[in-house]
Amino acid sequence: MSTPIGQVAKPIDSEPAPGDVAAAVRRSRLPSWVVILWANRKSRIGLIMLGLFIFVAVFAPLLATHDPKVTDFAQSLPPGGAHPLGTTASGQDILSQLVYGARTSIVVGLVAGTVVTFIALLVGLTAGYLQGWVDEVLSFLINLALVVPVLPLMITIAAYSPVRGLFLIIFVISITGWAWGARVKRAQILTLRSRDYITAARFAGEGRLRIIFAEIMPNMMSLVVAGFLGAAAGAIGAEAGLEFLGLGDPTTVSWGTMLYWANNSGAMLTGQWIWLGAPGLAIALLLSSLTLINFGVDALSNPHLRER
Amino acid sequence: MTERASLEPGAVSPEGAGSPLLSVENLSVSYAATRAVRDVSFQLHDGEFVGLLGESGSGKTTLGNALLRLLPPPGRISEGRVMWWGSARTGEAREGPEPHRAGRDLTTIGQEDLRRLRWREMSTVFQSSMNSLNPVLTIETQFRDVIEEHTAMRGAPARQRIGQLLEMVMLDPSYMRFYPHELSGGMKQRVALALALALRPRFVLLDEPTTGLDVIVQRSILDNVRALQREQGFAVLLISHDLGTVMEVSDRVMVMYAGKIVEDQRASTMIAEPMHPYTRGLLGAYADPRAREVEIAYIPGRPPDLSRPGQRGCLFAPRCQEAIDVCRAEEPVLSAMGQGEAACHVAEAAYAAGDGRRDQSARAGEVFTAPAGRTDRGPRVERRQEVLAVAGVHKRYRSRRGLKVTEVDAVQDVSFVLRAGTVTALVGQSGSGKTTLARMVTGVERPDTGSVTFGELRVDRLRGRGLKAYRRHVQLVFQDPFAALNPAHTIGYTLSRPLINHQDVTGAALRPAIEELLERVGLSPASTYIEKYPHQLSGGQQQRVVVARALAPDPEIIVADEPISMLDVSIRAEILELLDTLVRERGIAMLYITHDLLSARVLADEVLVLHNGKLVESGATLEVIRGARDAYTRQLLDAIPNPFATRRG
Structure with missing residues (x-):
């Protein structure tokens, strides 16, 4: 049967050539998702960039030349010598702060991304698969969460909370960020649950949980991964934003607090643009790496796409 | 437009009577490494009804799209020309003696020229017209779009013309106020046909126009097309995988296999004397259900992968019952023989030796017979x-x-x-x-x-x-095997689930059980299929897997x-x-x-x-x-x- 214009072709009835990536997946001992993502050039660049950030975060004590909190150095030194990026207005080494700051961003991205994805999956899949009144209730919750203005809510929760610190920020980001993901996953499962192969799985005696997680989920893996990457990127940005506004713990070292102190000390006025620019650039690069990885995730849930 | 005289049998050969309306010269189309259409040449004359027949992946739709320059990327015309010999009409000067026919190469003319040519001179009905009609516009608006873009007709006359067009395809003019979703599939297909004929084009491309419709609806639409074509004299290229339909309505049939035209002859003579073994095999799939004994045949094997370089000889040879040594070494070219043209060494040799008859019955290939009584198949x-x-x-x-x-x-x-x-x-x-x-x-x-x-x-x-x-x-076998297999799982996994759930087969016993299922549905050696994903199998193999899964719970x-x-x-x-x-x-x-x-x-x-x-x-x-x-x-x-x-x- 031929394919009309503009539609994705079904595989044609011909002797398929062994797919390069598919074959590579089988040969490799690495987890298959790494091989699949690695096959895409853009997502390979993203993986390398992300790998560098994680490397820096993990080995921060070895890479940093100084303790990021020590204020022993001369204030507002220009870049050069012992301080390649100079020092802050209170005499801390900027490079060391930048190196340690990677830890905060990576942890926030990973934890908040996971929590957001988890909530979105749970709510979205349940609503979409069960339908009926369960769907009505959960959809109402999703819609409610969608219309609440997120930034003011985040600021309010963070400002009035009795405790300060990283985990408050992760918590705030998680409970405000899941709704979009849930909505998208619900829509996707609605189209997937009526496929013939789901009916077939039911006739093969599969239970409800297995149908959701073993039959439907693999087909929306790219959506789940893209959702995770998006949530992680959003969380990293939100964390930096909240700290920049002074709603984090100002004594921790992170790219957000660096921006906060740089701004408060009038870094631009004193010509210390590196103090402001370095953490900003680091955030931008980390987010870019996640976006680049996203280019390769389509192939995750569609084995057919791996053969290009 | 006056009715054109029907063509003489002799006019079929490209060098025959008159100048062609459309001639395709050594056309090749490729999608990245895949050469979907390979060196195809043919001509289409005014008022001719030509069928283009082929299995999925034979390149027939690609060829059709290439004629209208509608190839979706990364498809591109890599070689050859498509010459349009219909005169370049301007304005409303449709009547009167035709000026000299200037050929235009459709593969090179500019987008703006192409746009003027499309629909006015050449139009098309797509496979899924259900989707080619705009769901938010009424039928009338969609006709007006076409008519007002290309002619000076406006208002009431245009409305009247739309009514006529709908009547022409046996729909009541009152349907023009409807939206596409209010019509049945067959009606939508009729609307698409009327839309294609709205500007009296000289050439209409029909790409599987009735696929997915009921037999009865299909029959009435094709009869309608045929009658209109006789009356208005436009040329038709009907693309289909259904030989039965094509043979019934076409004057001439071209059979396509692996990106090449392998046979080109008049429908009436093709039935009596198919030349290419592939055509013979296809004809074997049809029979009259009312006959006392019905046997239908199939062609074992499947089409080659056109993306693999370095394939030699006739690409049909591996599936051919009549193949001889030369078939495996040298690819035959389309040449005149018998009553038409074919690309086959065996047929060529047979015609060179005599009248071209070969010993084997037309039902070459594997035969599946349904005898008159079923008494031989166990108890009553x-x-x-x-x-x-x-x-x-x-x-x-x-x-x-x-x-x-x-x-x-x-x-x-x-x-x-x-x-x-x-x-x-x-x-x-x-x-x-x-x-x-x-x-x-x-x-x-x-x-x-x-x-x-x-x-x-x-x-x-x-x-x-x-x-x-x-x-x-109770188990199911589905209509579309591709949709019935989860694309994310291997065949082995898919078959293991009913065995585990219904038969309590586990652990080491699982693999032999899966292999047994695969062997039972004729997929052997089974071990080569277990690790495969559904998209790596052909349609027939996918359906076998679906059957195997249905058999699993016994x-x-x-x-x-x-x-x-x-x-x-x-x-x-x-x-x-x-x-x-x-x-x-x-x-x-x-x-x-x-x-x-x-x-x-x-x-x-x-x-x-x-x-x-x-x-x-x-x-x-x-x-x-x-x-x-x-x-x-x-x-x-x-x-x-x-x-x-x-x-x-």
Whole structure:
């Protein structure tokens, strides 16, 4: 049967050539998702960039030349010598702060991304698969969460909370960020649950949980991964934003607090643009790496796409 | 436009009478590494009705799209020309003597020239016209778009013209206020046809215009196209995978295989004397279901992968029963022989030696026979054990649209039994209640009144756990095998699930059990299939996997919903043969749902004809088909494309 214009072709009835990536997946001992993502050039660049950030975060004590909190150095030194990026207005080494700051961003991205994805999956899949009144209730919750203005809510929760610190920020980001993901996953499962192969799985005696997680989920893996990457990127940005506004713990070292102190000390006025620019650039690069990885995730849930 | 004289038989050869309307010269189209169309040349004359036939992946749609320059990227014309010899008309000067015909190469002219040419001179009806009509515009608006873009007609005259166009395709002009979703599939296809003819084009490309429609609707649309073509004299290129339909309506048929045209001859002579072994194989898939003995054939193997470089010789040779040494070494070229042209060494040699007749019967390939009586296949139908009984079931659906509540009686007072080792065919067009009945048999749907009993079990009262347990006894074979297999899982995983859930096969016993299933459906060696994903298999192989999965729980009943309608003609008989063997050997009761009476004739022992939810005829297959009493059954029989029957006018 031929394919009309503009539609994705079904595989044609011909002797398929062994797919390069598919074959590579089988040969490799690495987890298959790494091989699949690695096959895409853009997502390979993203993986390398992300790998560098994680490397820096993990080995921060070895890479940093100084303790990021020590204020022993001369204030507002220009870049050069012992301080390649100079020092802050209170005499801390900027490079060391930048190196340690990677830890905060990576942890926030990973934890908040996971929590957001988890909530979105749970709510979205349940609503979409069960339908009926369960769907009505959960959809109402999703819609409610969608219309609440997120930034003011985040600021309010963070400002009035009795405790300060990283985990408050992760918590705030998680409970405000899941709704979009849930909505998208619900829509996707609605189209997937009526496929013939789901009916077939039911006739093969599969239970409800297995149908959701073993039959439907693999087909929306790219959506789940893209959702995770998006949530992680959003969380990293939100964390930096909240700290920049002074709603984090100002004594921790992170790219957000660096921006906060740089701004408060009038870094631009004193010509210390590196103090402001370095953490900003680091955030931008980390987010870019996640976006680049996203280019390769389509192939995750569609084995057919791996053969290009 | 006056009617053009029909062409003489001799005019078929490219050098024949008159200048062509469209000539394709050494056209090649490639998608990245895949050469989808390879060095194709042919000509199309004014007023000619030409069929282009091929299996999926043969390049027929690609060729059609290339003619109109509609190739989706990364497809591109890598070589050759498409010359348009229709004069470059300007303004409204349509009448009068034609000026000199200046050829224009469609592969190189600019987008703006192309835009003017499209629809006015050459138009098309796509495969899924359901999707080619804009859902948010009324039918009238869509016609106006076309008419007002290309002509000076506005207002009332335009409206009148739209009415005429709709009448031309046998639709009432009042339909023009409707939106596409308010029309049935067949009506939408008629609208698409009228739209294609709105500006009286000289050439219309029909790409599988009736695929997915009912046999009866399909028949009436094609008859309509043929009549209009006779009347208005436009040229048609009809692309289809269905040889029966193509043969019946076309003047000339071109057969495409692996990106090349392998045979080109008049339809009337092709039936009597197919030259290429592939054409012979395709013709073998058709027969008259009313004949005393019906045998249908299939071509073993599958088409080659055109992305693999360095393939030598005739690409059909691996599947060819008649192949000789030269076929494997040298690719034949399309050359004149017999009554037309063919690209085949064997046929060429035969024609060189004499009148071209070859010893082998036209039904080369594997043959699957349905003899007159089925007595040779075990005990008589009546003595077989009754497995499931459907008694006096009714089903009424209510739907609300605006303030109106409409009630549809989907099934009315239907009773039948399924017996072990017997195939019961449920025949009828869409909307006849076939699917509702099948859903009742599987327990998914409950009848409003009446009963469905499986042994002692009341299927219509099952729920929850009971229903889940019942599924062990009844399994499904789907229409579209590609949609029925989870693309994310390997074949091995897919087959392991019913074994684990229904048969409690686990651990080390699993793999041998899966291999046994695969071998049983003819996929051998099984070990090569276990690790594969569905998209790596051909349509026929996918359907075999679907059948294997249905066999896994060792069911008493299999419900097969149009299991061959999405498959290529050349492999349909193969799947029918598989189903037949399994049913007879394993004593399975099969409910075979179809609108195709030929396949029912070959496979089924009993036939139930369903029309508007009522059983209009039932009985032993041969009796029902050869002695059809009901008018609707006869209509269904007449609608079957049959190239061997006398051609209609």
